[in-house]
Amino acid sequence: MAPAYHPIGVFDSGYGGLTVLKEFVASLPEYDFLYLGDNARTPYGTRSFDVVYEYTLEAVKELFDRGCHLVILACNTASAKALRSIQQRDLPLIAPDRRVLGVIRPSVEYASKTTKTGHVGILATSGTVASESYPIELQKWSNGQVKQTNQQACPMWVPIVENNEIGTPGANYFVEQNLRQLFEQDDAIDTLILGCTHYPLLIDSIRSYLPANGIEVVEQGKIVAASLKDYLSRHSEIDAVCTKQGTVNYLTTEQVELFETRAEQFMGQTVKASKIHL
Structure with a gap:
């Protein structure tokens, strides 16, 4: 039987959220993280509220399906246009025990x-x-x-x-x-x-x-990382379910090789990613 895997999900429309993920890993190295970049549909910044909400909800559901009980929208556009609707309208229906936070x-x-x-x-x-x-x-x-x-x-x-x-x-x-x-x-x-x-x-x-x-x-990056650390210290029920093997995994909706090359520039180390479809 495979061991439980409940990483902290980190979502961005592209690569920018990697600047936040890097600080998360530095601040909370024992935790598992799963990054999802919707690179195939980036940028979100010029899209309508409805489209950003639709895309962000799809990504959150994907991360939930992959074991995340806590998802950070490391994307200002998603935080601005989708976070409140997801928190207030969707979570009570689809995952009342899970949490989505923004930057x-x-x-x-x-x-x-x-x-x-x-x-x-x-x-x-x-x-x-x-x-x-x-x-x-x-x-x-x-x-x-x-x-x-x-x-x-x-x-x-x-x-x-x-x-x-x-x-x-x-x-x-x-x-x-x-x-x-x-x-x-x-x-x-x-x-x-x-x-x-x-x-x-x-x-x-x-x-x-x-x-x-x-x-x-x-x-x-550092500000949101400090906020996440504080959040986990105050919400033991969420912290307890997050697995802590020190792993970082990457998902992208675009070409894997391109994502890996760009992500390595952000993270300062070799990155291996998997391609998914939302």
């Missing part, structure tokens, strides 16, 4: 504690910006600390990362342009949330084009 709330809580001016900037995909999730959550969880939130959509940033164009003149042009557009809206921003898990790969370019020193750039 927005931990980022918001961290930024709320960090800002001194109360002015927070959001860099995100068009879909996340349109959802208004960050302004809503900042208003909800900042206890009045955040006075103003401005957002800037960066539609070219995910393709830049996915096509390995990081650091090229074209990539730097779009990074500089979008940062300028954001700070033209509000030059008092002192805390900047990277509201897409792809964006940390552009961190060197982002820092080089910030208009002033002392601006806190909030990368989600």
Whole structure:
């Protein structure tokens, strides 16, 4: 009889969630993790709410079928457009004993504690910006600390990362342009949330084009990893069912060889993946 396998599921529309997975593995090395990248249908950022919800629910069900009792949506677009519906509408019907969490709330809580001016900037995909999730959550969880939130959509940033164009003149042009557009809206921003898990790969370019020193750039990986660790410590019923053999497995809906090559760049080690259909 095969041993139980109940990994923590980590889902993203592509590769960006690997920046979160890497921090999960560093922070919780004893746990089993199962990553699913829907690379065949990426990017999610320009898709409608209904489509993102449909795709995300399919992925969550797939991870549930593969033994996950806890799934992290390591994708801001999915967290913005699908998480609440899945938590409130679907889980009570299909898996009341399982949990799905996102990346927005931990980022918001961290930024709320960090800002001194109360002015927070959001860099995100068009879909996340349109959802208004960050302004809503900042208003909800900042206890009045955040006075103003401005957002800037960066539609070219995910393709830049996915096509390995990081650091090229074209990539730097779009990074500089979008940062300028954001700070033209509000030059008092002192805390900047990277509201897409792809964006940390552009961190060197982002820092080089910030208009002033002392601006806190909030990368989600370490923050979400600390939040997950805290969540497991507070929810022993979920922690108890998560298996702990220190394994990391990868699933993709696209070409395996391409996924493995790109994932190795994110993870800094050899990656072996399996192809699935959603």
